[in-house]
Amino acid sequence: MARNTYLLGASALVIAMTTAPMLAQAQTTDDASAVEEVVVTGSRIARRDYVSNSPIVTMGQDAIEKTGSVTVDTLLNQMPQFVPAVSSTSNNPSNGGQANIDLRGLGTQRTMVLIDGHRVVPSNSDGTVDVNIIPSALIQNIEVISGGASATYGSDALSGVVNFKLNKNFTGLQMDAQYGITEQGDGKESSLSLTAGGKYAEDKGHAVFSVSYSQRGEVYNAARDFAKISGASSTTPYGRYDATGTNLPSQAAVDAVFAKYGYAAGTVSAAANLGFNNDGTLFYNGVNYTGSDAIDYSTIPVNGTYNTGALNLLQLPLTRYSAYAATEYEINEHAEVYGSFNFTHYDSRTILAPAPAASSTGFTVPVTNPFIPDDLSTILASRADPTADFLLRKRFTDVGARISETTFNVFQLAGGVRGATGFKDWTYDLYASFGRSEQNETQSGNVSHSAVQTLLDAADGGASICTGGYDPFGNNALTDSCRSYISRTTKNWTAAEQRMVELNFQGGLFNLPAGEVRGAWGADYKFDSFQYVPDSLLSTGDVVGFNAADAIDASTDVYELYGEILVPVLKDLPFVKSLNLDAGYRMSDYQTIGTVGAYKVDGDWEVVDGFRVRGGYQRAVRAPSIGELYSPQNQDYPSISGDPCAYNSSYRTGANAATVRSLCLAQGVPSAIIDSYTYANSQVNALTGGNPDLKEETADTYNVGFVWSPRFENPLFERLSLSVDYYSIDIKDAIGTIDAATVLDKCYNGDANSAYYCSLFTRNTSTGEIDTLTLTNLNLARYKTTGVDFQADWAFGLGAVGLDDKYGSLKFNVVGNYLDSFKVQSLAGEEFQELKGTIGNTSISSVAVSHPEWKFAASASWVLGPVDLGVRWRHIGEMVDAADASEKIDAVDYFDLNGAWQINDTYSIRGGITNLTDKQPPYFTSNVQANTDPSTYDVLGRRFYVAVKAKF
Template identity: 50%
Template sequence: MNASAYRRRLLNSSMAFGASVAAASLVFATPTLAQDVGTAGQPDPATQSDEAAQVDDVVVTGSRISRQDYQATSPIVTVTQEDFQATGSVTIDTLVNDLPQFVPSVNSSSNNPSNGGQANINLRGLGTQRTLVLMNGRRVVPSNSDGTVDINLLPTPLIQNIEVISGGASAAYGSDALAGVANFILNENFEGVQFDAQYGVTDRQDGVSESYALTLGGEIADGRGHLVLSLGHSSRDQIFNRDREFSAISGPSGTTPLGSTTFDSTNLPSQTLVQSYFGDGALTNTGQFGFNNDGSVFSYVRTLNFDSPGGIDYDGYANPGVGDYVYNTGPLNLNQLGLNRWNAYVGGRYEINAGAEVYANLLFTEYDSANELAASPAAGNVPATGFRVPVTNPFISADLAALLASRPTPGGSFLLNKRFNALGGRRANENYNVYQSTVGVRGDLVGLRDWTYDVYAQYGRVLRTSVQSGNVSRSAVQRLLDAADGGASLCAGGFDWYGETALSAECATYIGRTAQNVTEQEQSVVEATLQGSLLELPAGDLRFAGGIQYREDVFAFRPDASLAQVNPVVVRPDGGSVGGSEIAGFNPGQPLVGDTNSVEYFLEVLVPLLSDLPFIQQLDLNLGYRLSDYSTVGYVDAYKADLDWEITDFLRVRGGVQRAVRAPSVGELFAPVNTSFPSVGTVSATGISGDPCDIRSSYRTGPNAAQVRDLCLAQGISASAIDAYVFTNNQVPGITGGNPDLVEETSDSFSAGLVITSPYDNAWLSGFSASIDYYDIEIENVIGTIGASAQLQGCFNARGENPTFDPNNGYCALFDRDPLSGNVNQAREVNGNLATLKTSGIDAQFDWNFVLADIGAPDWGNLNFNVVVGWLENRERQDAPGGPFTNRTGTIDSVFGNTFPEWKSLASVNWSHGAFGLGARWRHVGEMTQFGTTNELDAANYFDINGSWDLTERVSLRFTVNNVGDEQPIVYSPGVQANTDPSTYDTLGRRYSVGLTARF
């Protein structure tokens, strides 16, 4: 057995034993009344005894040091379980994404692109892989090859509050914390029995959500130990785009169920015949031509001679003779992904003696989700991946045969684009099976003044199984096309590709493929820490924390054999080629297996500099350093220096600088080359989206039109096609892959802020507090890819990247063109250390509460106001050293995680009186400009209300109405999906939820 396997086996055995002990001990627990929870998840002072009310040492997120009254020196925001319940959602990411500190990313509406139903969070818009997710201050096992955590794994019923800090936190926690940390704190001190149930539905009677949770906790062994157990189930129904008016027509595609061809630019039919056939002297023969059911041919450009078959309009975008014909895939995509999830968590601790307390916990989550897309498209405009139809095929109509015969080489095959509706939609059913367990011992170092230690081992594993249906075998389809009888000898009826296709069950089985992919991720952590007071200084105790950590991440992706199959490329006698990836439908994939590990040493000191002086009530300096030895990039270090200056009882200044690092992940390093189909949008009025070589784009009509034309020719568009070239699709073929030569990312962050607590006894002002913080984060050697859209824009000098329009420019070298069609053939989105990513801005939070009776009003209860505001000063990205910075401040794009409003806020007001409570929320997303255009998108404002009623001391009811005004999302084209950004804008409309909590 190798060392790695031995470590995992040892961890598994230890944690299974610890979890078993904890579960068995629960039988002896004596439940008591569930403890009330107050602000920031702390026990309500009104319920505490004098003894229990004594202040214990605390540890704040972002630091390893514990001390009484210790406060965060980094910008921090805290939300509670009550805040989550006010969303009416069954997943915690809904609340997180409402916060100004986060740019929403993959979530419940992420169908295409999708991450299999996961919920990933993106702090400061710097990437989900740069947001470190903790549970009770410890890492959560990642679910992706880039180290991103799926927060669907967390036990939602036990989350008592979430602490979020901005800026690098690698000195405290290690790699991945470049943007900051989200620490999900569980209530492991829960006592009693609590049952919670919730039901929700939209105003359109769809998207039903349900959640049920049972939580038990109590003391064991005469108070020497404590156990808590939580069981939860939640579900969410799927909603299709067709169920909402704004998304019913969306997702334009040039590959349709009718089938089409783009004639080879080196073997074009007679221009005179084409113009005569369509009765349009301006129509060129280099466009895309489709096949009507009656045997006629129509033009995708201006939709000439289009015959809507059987009254079915596949278009939905352009009327015949007005605009280009494209297929409407929108109705067949999901607006909201379904979810069926089970959570279980058990945690316990037992005090052996004053110097040792053992503890253990086990988290288990299993959930199912799915995404669904329109039927598989197979485009013939991609060499070695499309289809070639020989002129001997029996399904060629007389009209098409005449056009083919007019070519210089009439016997040559032609390209076929086809969408296989006869197989149904593409669906990926995802199953996640996750567990994470921790076993440790902690306690006081007897004989040493307030010194403590903590040693633990942790192991987590995520098993993801994805079953795909609706895929098509390219080789099987090509065999049917090449058969002299059209494939009738291979399957009943053969393959009639002309117009709509109705496959027999035998032929559907012959070309259809179901695939199963398996992904397994493991993380092992062993850590030992020591902390306490070194000596007493005039201004307070000099405190120290230090430790050592070993961490190992193992990732394995095992695709279905058909998805990994690559057929040899065969060049046909007529010059066309077939072969390449075997599967059309979901993207092909190659196996990936890899691991990384590190040994890390860290220390931190809290130095009290001054105290009890005029304007210096307390001044502390917090210093931290971490040295890490990674198996991939070697030694890297991180550090921090934070200052906390308490000027008076009511005014505090905080801030500091941090150096953070992120080592490349398994996927970023070792991912094999895989096929992808990135979106580049369609040609817009400005031409920024789509293919700049399109004759309708602003590139071809602007001041540099001649240089653009020359560059298009140099890239391979033929002279016969250059002045008639159009691009009617919204995707291009590409490849993705890792890079074993990557180095670590580094970030430098700076923050400075003020915290104000009201010094007044006045009833109006005593409950006021506020904080305002400035942050500035700059990341260098950013690991990432230059997307297909950015490649095209950079190559054609959209923002000064290629002023000489040099075909050898670095951006131009990232993609190729098909010499037959002229279309982009291969956009290489392969990982590299890019240049710089920068962001800066201001966060402000205001809280104000008062008792109505105390301000002279009737005794009608309490009012609480809370406002969290984010102002984005700057968001820039530089793709190459020395290259231009692209400013994304105040813009929105067609890619998840690239929405950067200048202003974003979340405000709430809550009233409570006796057994009743009523609240309202205002979610605001500021106005934005569509990136690369002059299109201005209005601000979005959503209003929610919620209420509660304590029926008895132990049973309470609650309700929510979200998006009271039924505001529709801001739509734009091309959007991320469904004509909008569903992660940013509310796509469900008005919705309701009711809940019940019973405590015993």
């Protein structure tokens, strides 16, 4: 059947970043049967008018191509409705190279990802889907529905749904090749795809097959000026003696040692932590520092800090191979069988600075160690207990950087049978799928804590164990045998499986004066399992380098029933061209939490031709994931902006300084160092993990808006469209952890629940430092966000402005978001924390997210025959650092150029320049990494791409 459509449909919010609207709405014709029924994302009911009651953003293959990226998450993360999460620029934190998407900033686990309306096998224990596995060469369009959709699709759809619709009707042979590079000559991206499709068996069947290869080059922090000095750490490759507050040396001894270096008495406190120069002398905060520029005090003037950032990655490398095949075959009008197979293999890598033995992983050194420098011996001998071991921190540069290399293999096999039931126009669809995601990770750069401790404890310094022994006092080279003795390589394995069966029916029920009542109902079963087998060394906790981890082997399943009904209420009345209501309910019986229900009521009101009002309410439900329930407690290192107990912190110098000082003493900061205690690290040790007592999350979602496509006869305005939608999402009993910065802040700021927050961590009674924060999963209080999405599309031929259409046409598009509020409540009864206009908060995600008040993208293009030239403007509003509201981050604007030329029916070329002005990212103190947020801001700079497509 033919589709009678026209551009600039008034039915849905279109997208983003392209120069022409890509969503069509079916026109009313005298022959209704000439219009094919379609299913809108967010509903199970097929309709002849392509109408969405919820805001839907749609983008096509053209939009993906104009980003110049080889991965689809780049486009999604530039859209105003998304908050960038783990992506190609996420080195630490990272998911090993995965690309996860986060709608509304409410967490990737609350964004449902579908392919052609069906679930995709997850790659993580929290159910998050890796969009690297989407067969991008076959993407026809991407539909994004904002707001809860649990009644339609089930758990996980609290913030919305992203539905990748594939072109399964592709016919012919197509080759596409693309190459891109940054202005600095790195970060190369290339892709090559081959797609073929056609009919068979006397046109009863159709098959499509696509294979693709893509590669993305790595970029180091050191390659960009803004990032090459970042990640200050107090654990250095020279080693550091840490003063123990309960066994300090005498001030006289410290003064005597530093007097030899030419410094006056009292320059260095007896409570100071001292670093080692290679000649055996000592330094403190640059005082008497004679080492190399591995510690750069001119740029990081912090006590004992080391520049860890240079070795980290700004862009993760990726080598990906994928294959997709789909077929459908019509047996008769009552049965069409169909199936698909999707496979992706890719490799990626993350790189971190050399392993640090810090905090609770430091080493104790006996005073009998033969490598102890003379000056340190003098100081140690002055302690109250001169024979006691002392604490040593060390970064193992000789072992090399910590490198995690991950290989992903993901496949999904799906199929079913569908057709007409023979009852009225009712159709059925029986669908089943099986998917498996497998990861193999190899970690190098680890160090065995026990092996190092053995060398330190040895009377000969370990010389009888490995050649030369181990001298940790200074940046002294290890021999090959000692390096081999302490080094460890670990290997981890992860597997996630999903099995699903669903049966759906839909069709007309009966007629009312305003039209036909239509309905849909169905049932499904879903089984998920997750296994993680860490290297046995990680499980023992002996490894210094990558985080300690324990195994997980768990599964869960759910049985569901749903129903949906569409009721035409009024039609062809004054100011009511049509009024329809849609209601749905889903009952889910989970193995873990029992029976829960989700429901929706929404509607659309076509006031007059070209003006439609839409909106509704949805109660969405999300069951806790396998990881949230059953993950064992594992080691993590969340970021903090400082320790409130540090003598120079704002807590110790503010109005409550005396109270904070007393609390720090009570927690274990030794009195001998309370007024000189500092903490220079940007991270803290924490335990994170599951909680089997979690219950479900619930979300109340409201939306109301309008779509206006005025019916002007003037050619200047006949292709004008405007949409505005207000949304409100309120999530209760939200599953998550209280982020480390919030725990510390609320422990010391006199909060009503300060005792609870203080109970979540302990301190080392010798050094005063935080030993471990306990941040296990909890049903916290609430997340609330409200805002407005808006879009305008306008296109006209130049004849409309007094020229001639032979000179082409202009197209304009603006799509954006105004964030009215984004609030987080950590515990019931507490005040909400307003995050609107902030960046750097980790309350919802381990990746600190941004919440600008304004975010939009605008584009303009000139089309002349086969040539399309465009410019795009991306705007991210000003924000403040969530950890320090006095630190302002200015608004950022990016400009991109793109162009395409359809040479003939077979060949076309395209190209562009991304970040035309080479805009550099802003700095802020509580940065995610590289002194900024590399997911929110462009960290690569100006770059170029060119591509060629041939279709036969």
